[in-house]
Amino acid sequence: xxxxxxxxxxxxPGLVVPVRFDPTGVTGPTRGQARGPRWRITSxxxxxxxxxxxxxxxxxxxxAYARSGSRAVVTGWAALRxxxxxxxxxLARDGMTRRPVLIAANGERLGSDARTSVTRDLVPPDEVVVxxxxxxxxxxxxxxxxxxxxGEVREMAVAVGAACAAQLTSVKRMRAYAATRRxxxxxxxxxxxVELSVEGCxxxxxxxxxxxxxxxxxxxxPLINRTVLDLDxxxxxxxxxxxxxxxxxxxYAGADHRDIDRHxxxxxxQADVRRVGLEWVExxxxxxxxxxxxxxxxxxxxxxxxxxxxxxxxxPRTTPTLDQILDRRDAGLSRRATRIGSDSAG
Numbered sequence: 001x002x003x004x005x006x007x008x009x010x011x012x013p014g015l016v017v018p019v020r021f022d023p024t025g026v027t028g029p030t031r032g033q034a035r036g037p038r039w040r041i042t043s044x045x046x047x048x049x050x051x052x053x054x055x056x057x058x059x060x061x062x063x064a065y066a067r068s069g070s071r072a073v074v075t076g077w078a079a080l081r082x083x084x085x086x087x088x089x090x091l092a093r094d095g096m097t098r099r100p101v102l103i104a105a106n107g108e109r110l111g112s113d114a115r116t117s118v119t120r121d122l123v124p125p126d127e128v129v130v131x132x133x134x135x136x137x138x139x140x141x142x143x144x145x146x147x148x149x150x151g152e153v154r155e156m157a158v159a160v161g162a163a164c165a166a167q168l169t170s171v172k173r174m175r176a177y178a179a180t181r182r183x184x185x186x187x188x189x190x191x192x193x194v195e196l197s198v199e200g201c202x203x204x205x206x207x208x209x210x211x212x213x214x215x216x217x218x219x220x221x222p223l224i225n226r227t228v229l230d231l232d233x234x235x236x237x238x239x240x241x242x243x244x245x246x247x248x249x250x251x252y253a254g255a256d257h258r259d260i261d262r263h264x265x266x267x268x269x270q271a272d273v274r275r276v277g278l279e280w281v282e283x284x285x286x287x288x289x290x291x292x293x294x295x296x297x298x299x300x301x302x303x304x305x306x307x308x309x310x311x312x313x314x315x316p317r318t319t320p321t322l323d324q325i326l327d328r329r330d331a332g333l334s335r336r337a338t339r340i341g342s343d344s345a346g
Contacts, residue, residue, distance in 0.1 A: 158207045165199075198224060
């Protein structure tokens with residue numbers, strides 16, 4: 001079973017397409033039936049069976065799209081979710097408030113409502129793919145639109161990091177996309193955010209901690225999720241953040257760290273890290289709203305680490321880069337498409 005904080009979204013079960021009201025009751029409910037207990041109205045003139053809820057975010061996206069017209073395109077966070085980005089869950093930072101589904105009208109006569117936010121943007125055909133029967137923007141276009149919606153550089157960079165964590169795109173690919181769309185709105189702000197973004201953070205909160213580390217504390221860009229070994233080559237830890245000069249590691253402790261077994265493992269890991277001469281800084285979600293408090297902890301840790309023994313080293317990177325992963329996947333899809341085309345021609 002996928003972990004709740006896995007950056008790649010779990011497989012989507014069967015989605016239910018809303019049906020139009022039918023005065024005959026053959027292809028859909030009559031208007032009267034739709035108001036009854038057996039149906040749930042999703043938008044004017046459309047309904048799904050009452051036992052189909054909208055708790056599943058992909059179902060909610062489908063229901064918003066169903067009212068939008070054949071040329072409309074789902075974009076922003078919703079398209080990124082359909083592409084497989086788990087952190088694009090359609091919820092605000094409070095984890096409860098639902099964000100409207102962003103839809104590019106693409107020539108349709110549409111208006112926004114409580115569930116959808118409609119823009120008048122045109123999305124060219126080469127930037128449209130179909131997922132679960134839904135016309136949605138390709139990853140880079142969807143991410144660009146989501147960054148526009150966010151409008152604040154740090155959070156825009158967090159969105160890039162979340163897309164990279166899900167292996168949807170890379171910083172290099174997003175940089176190239178923005179560079180070739182210089183006529184798009186807010187392109188300078190988007191490019192600034194792309195340069196601030198990183199690959200390797202495993203959650204948005206971890207990335208926000210990284211920004212405090214890099215920008216507010218002015219410690220420079222840390223090593224992210226790199227393996228630390230002792231001098232005998234034994235595994236010590238893989239901290240979220242590491243300053244190899246100051247000898248300080250940083251860890252974001254999410255809600256799952258409150259589990260007693262996880263907490264016990266964290267305590268053991270802290271002891272292992274300190275045994276080799278590193279110092280530990282841990283933050284929780286509330287701390288990220290108070291950068292000064294986090295910086296104070298970081299500076300105290302650096303003071304403790306100064307002059308101590310360095311009984312550790314950083315293991316060389318052995319895994320492929322994100323761009324290598326994406327290039328290989330694209331090459332595989334290209335070969336598969338060529339093979340299918342050849343089979344069809346035969």
